[in-house]
Amino acid sequence: MTLDPIQIASSWLQQYGDFLKSGDVKGTVSSFQPNGFLRDILVFTWNNRTLNGHEKITAYLEDTLRSACITEVELETRRGLVPELSGFNAQMISPVAETVSAGFTFGCKVGRGQGYFVLIPTEAGEWKAISVMTQLADISGHEEWILEEGIYGGHTLSWTDVNRERREAIEKNPYVLIVGAGHTGLNLAATFRHMDIASLVVESNLRVGDNWRKRYPTLTLHTPKVYTELLYQSFPRTWPLYTPRDKFADWLEQYVQSEDLVVWTNSRPLPGPTFDITSRRWTIVIDHAGQPVTLNPAHIVLAAGAHGEPNIPVIDNKEAFDGPVVHCEDYQGAKPFAGKRVVVVGAGNTAADICQDLSFHGAESVTMVQRSATCVVSVTSVRQMLEPLYHENLGTEVADFLLMAQPVGLLQQKAKQTEALLVEQQKETYRGLREAGYHLITDQSLFSLFYAGYGGYWFDVGCAELIRSGKVKIKHGVEVTRLENNSVVFTDGSFLEADAVVLATSFKSIRDKMRGIFGDAVIDQTDPVWGLDDEGEIRGCYRPSGHPGLWFAAGEFYVSRARSKQLALEIKAIELGLLKLCRATQDAGSLSAARYPMCLGLRVRDGQLQTLPGGG
Known part of the structure; x- marks a missing residue:
């Protein structure tokens, strides 16, 4: 019998919506599979939560459902969100053939919401939700706007004058101070602007985009262009599939101009910010191109990425080494290392790219020091995983919403189901890597590794073949303990003759870096940044940090885009008095x-x- 996804989705949503509107917790929970997930973002509480199973969903809704005042529950009509049979999200969740998924909209106490559900049939043939996501979309009267008319004062004012006055007002009294003008900080600033939240961005580099320009020259994003876009702007049709370092840096710089963002470059917060609990304002001094400027924002968002200062391992006797020892942050290409024996410490994305660069540009030998096992996924496989969702016909806004609709726990379950297929697809690559002494992680999904520690994997764009062929050698399971004048000594007592060492050892937590600015008393009140909490939600980012008026924002492109609106809504709610600090x-x-x-x-x-x- 042919299934009608519209009829199935409509029937389920009608009943589910009635339960929500009447505040019927028992009925609402009965609409889920016993192992179903509810992911809620700012609808029932001012936070993001994921509840798994009837008992936890019931406990969550008992004190929150009625006060949310759900109304007008209707099916979505936007492209990509209408009811469909065995759609992308359903395939991400369940291996069964019969699945129905759809988006929906609703009213709630403070505004409008949007949601998404995936249904699978019970053994009795009754359709129940394996996953439901609810998300606050807008606060009534303070909706996100997309474009303005462009005519000011009835054709009596120039845009130049209007823009200057707006900028000056923000510089004098920003409601939010954003630290960091990378893709995360700029996504936030653009969202805040379209939510009428006055925000100023401070960036320590001389130019926006220098955080990319200063990295190794061969750096190219390993995810397709649709996945790496910024909010409100798509790349041109002629844009490369994989974006080069400098091209992306220049794009960030033009983004500031085209989105009318207020950014101070060559600027950084000085130690000693204080928060007044009575006025709900910070006092913070910014070194603005050498001049101290005191600001009193209500909120400070630390958006300098999940990582802060370079992580430099303790290595004895470094001063005795005859050659350079550089962190990957300072690595500016392989040409100075031609003809040299180079040891690269680390086995993540950066280490793999640097090893490939060194080998191509004529280093005499390249050795990768792999301290622990790593997951390797070909860039082709990454593209195949992303393109069913991230393609130009759908757009990033809907794609991000569909991905956000999936609880991380479900994504991890699905990833486990596909691990064997992924290993099979790359079995020849894996065999060659193992024969070369490289240790692989094949029993943890890429999702798990990314959310757990923002590392432990790399996307292969050619280094795997160099390892297989012996052009890049592997030293596994050891740390560098000390240096001699022309050699690297390891913890197992072995050594390698070397002329240069590159430390691809990642970065420290931005939270730890900011201790030097805010002090232990403030930072100790905040949650750890990154990793997953016990519900599968990212810790410490885009949600209350533990200290009033202080927020962290981090993550790659999808996380940055999808979560920016959440933080904007939380801050707007505080500004309006809907949510008190x-x-x-x-x-x-x-x-x-x-x-x-x-x-x-x-x-x-x-x-x-x-x-x-x-x-x-």
Whole structure:
């Protein structure tokens, strides 16, 4: 019998919507499979949560469903979100053939929401949700705007004058200070602008995009162009499939101009910011091109990436080494290393690219020091995984929404189902790598590694073949312990003769870097940045950090785009008084501060919710 996805989706949503509107928790939960997921972003609480199974969903909704005031639940009509049979998201979730998925819209207490569900049949043939996502889309009266008319004062004012006045007003009194003008900081600034949140970005480099220009010259993004776009702007049709370093840097620079963002380059926060709990404002001094400027923003967003300063391992006797020892941040190409014996410490994306660069440009020998096992995925496989969703006909906005609709736990389950297929596709590559002494991770998904630590993998664009052929040698399972004048000594007592060492050893946490600016008393109140919490949500980013008015934003292109609106809505809600700042001083186990973002003057201390003096 031919299934009708519209009829199935409509029937399920009608019943589910009635349960939501009436505040019927039991009925709402009955619409899920026993192992179903509810992912909620700012609808039932001012946070992002993922609940798995009837018991946890029930506990979550008991105190939140009625107060959310859900109304007008309707099927989506936008392209890519209409009901479909065995669509992309359904395939990502379940191996069964019969799946129905669709988007929907609804009203809620503070505005409009959007959602997505995936249904699979029970053994009795009844359609139930394996996954539902609800997300606040806009706050009523403060909706995100896309374009303005471009005519000012009835044709009496020039855009140049209007733009200058807007910029000057923001520079004098920004509501939000964003630290970092990489893709994350700029995505945030653009979103804030379209939400009428006055934001100023400070960037330590002389030019926007220098954080990319300063990296190794052969750097090219390993994900296709649609996946790597910024908010509101698509790349030109003629843009390369994989974006080169300098081309992307220049794109960031033009993005600031075309999106009318206010960015101070050659600027950085100085140590000692303070937060006044009464005025709800920071006092922070910015070194703006050598001049101290005091600002009083309500919020500071640290968007300098998930990583901060270079992670330099402790190596004894470095001063005795005759050649250069450089971190990958300072590596500017292989030409100076031609004819030299180079040891590259690290086995991630950067290490693989640098080894390939060194080999091509005539290094006498290249050895990769692989300290622990690594996942290797060909760039072709990455493209095949992304292109069913990220393609020009659908657009990044809908694609991001569809991917956001999938709880990480479900993505990990699906990834486990496809691990064997991925290993089979790359078995010859893997065989050659193992024969060369390279140790592989094949029992953890790329999703798990990315969300757990932002590393432990690399996308192969040619280095694997160099390893297989012996042009890049492998030294596995050891650390560099000391240097001699012309050799690298390892923890197992072995050594390699070397003329140069490149440390592709990643970066420290931005949270740790900011201790030097904000101090331990502030940073110790914040949650760790990156990794997953016990619900499968990213820790510490785009959600309450634990300290009022201080936020972290990090992640690659999809995370940065998809989460920017969430942070904008949280900050707008605080500005409007819908959400009061919560000074959470501890994560008290099951009573985590992050679980109560809607609190009005509450904190978590010693496992108990407490009222703050002065109401928060």
